[in-house]
Amino acid sequence: MDVNFGPQEQVLWPASILAGVLMCGVVYEITRKVSSRCFKSYNGLSHMQKVEWNNRGFSTFHALVAAAVSFYLVLISDVFNENVHNGIIIDRKSWLSDSMFGVSLGYFLTDLAMILWYFPSLGGKEYLLHHGLSMYAIGLALLSGKAHVYILMVLFTEVTTPFVNLRWYLDVAGQKTSNLYVYNGLALFAGWLIARIILFVYIFTHMYFHFDQVKSIFTLGFYSVLAVPSAVAVMNVIWFLKIFRGMVKTLSKRKKHSENGKTD
Incomplete structure (x- = not known):
C-alpha cells in the first residue's frame, strides 16, 4: 500500500482529526448548557443519563455533517461522476473527502473513548x-x-442517527406515548430501510459492476472493501429487525389504547 503523505496531507489529516475531537467536545458542552436551560426533563436525569444525553448531541451533529458532505460528494459534485472524469472511480478522492474522513476519525475516537470509559453504559460490544x-x-x-466513494456511501447511512437519538431523548423524557415518538419511530424505520438496507444493496451492486476496479486495490484494501461493508450490513439487518419489532410493539399498544378509549 502506497501512502500519499505529502505536504497537504501532513497538515490536513492531523488538523481534521483534531477538528473532529474538538467538535465533539464543543457540541457536548453546548448540548449540556442548552439542555439544562431549555429542557426541564434534563435536570431530572441521573448523571449517567446526562452524560449519554450530551454524548448523543455530538453524535447527532457528526451524523448530519457526515451525511451532508457524503451526499454532496457522491451525488452533487463531479468527483465521482464517471461521465466527467476519465480516471477509475476507485482511485478518486478530494481534499473534502480526506477532511471528512479525518473529522469522522476524530468523532469515532472520542465516542469510543467515552464508550470504553463508561462501559457498558453508553453501548455494548456491538x-x-x-x-x-x-x-x-x-x-x-x-x-x-x-x-x-464506498466509504462516503457508508458514511451517508449516519443520516439515520438523529432519529435513533431522538427516540432515546423522548424515551428518557417520558414522551413514549407522544405522537412525536410514534412519527419518529416510523421515520426511523423508513430511513433505516432506505439508508442502511437498500443503500447497501446498491453499494454491493456498484461493486459488482466495478469489480475490475475493486480488484485493482492492494490486497488488504481489496479484502477490506468486501469484508467491512458486509459486516456492517449484517449489523444493520439485525438492528433493523429490532427497530421493526419495536415499531410494531408501539403501534400495537397505541391501537389497543385507542380502542379502549373508544370503548370507554
Missing part, C-alpha cells in the same frame, strides 16, 4: 465492533486514497 470497523475502514481509505 458498538465497539461498529466503531472499530468504521475507524479501520476510514483510516485505510484515508491512508491509501482508495475506495473513497
Whole structure:
C-alpha cells in the first residue's frame, strides 16, 4: 500500500482529526448548557443519563455533517461522476473527502473513548465492533486514497442517527406515548430501510459492476472493501429487525389504547 503523505496531507489529516475531537467536545458542552436551560426533563436525569444525553448531541451533529458532505460528494459534485472524469472511480478522492474522513476519525475516537470509559453504559460490544470497523475502514481509505466513494456511501447511512437519538431523548423524557415518538419511530424505520438496507444493496451492486476496479486495490484494501461493508450490513439487518419489532410493539399498544378509549 502506497501512502500519499505529502505536504497537504501532513497538515490536513492531523488538523481534521483534531477538528473532529474538538467538535465533539464543543457540541457536548453546548448540548449540556442548552439542555439544562431549555429542557426541564434534563435536570431530572441521573448523571449517567446526562452524560449519554450530551454524548448523543455530538453524535447527532457528526451524523448530519457526515451525511451532508457524503451526499454532496457522491451525488452533487463531479468527483465521482464517471461521465466527467476519465480516471477509475476507485482511485478518486478530494481534499473534502480526506477532511471528512479525518473529522469522522476524530468523532469515532472520542465516542469510543467515552464508550470504553463508561462501559457498558453508553453501548455494548456491538458498538465497539461498529466503531472499530468504521475507524479501520476510514483510516485505510484515508491512508491509501482508495475506495473513497464506498466509504462516503457508508458514511451517508449516519443520516439515520438523529432519529435513533431522538427516540432515546423522548424515551428518557417520558414522551413514549407522544405522537412525536410514534412519527419518529416510523421515520426511523423508513430511513433505516432506505439508508442502511437498500443503500447497501446498491453499494454491493456498484461493486459488482466495478469489480475490475475493486480488484485493482492492494490486497488488504481489496479484502477490506468486501469484508467491512458486509459486516456492517449484517449489523444493520439485525438492528433493523429490532427497530421493526419495536415499531410494531408501539403501534400495537397505541391501537389497543385507542380502542379502549373508544370503548370507554
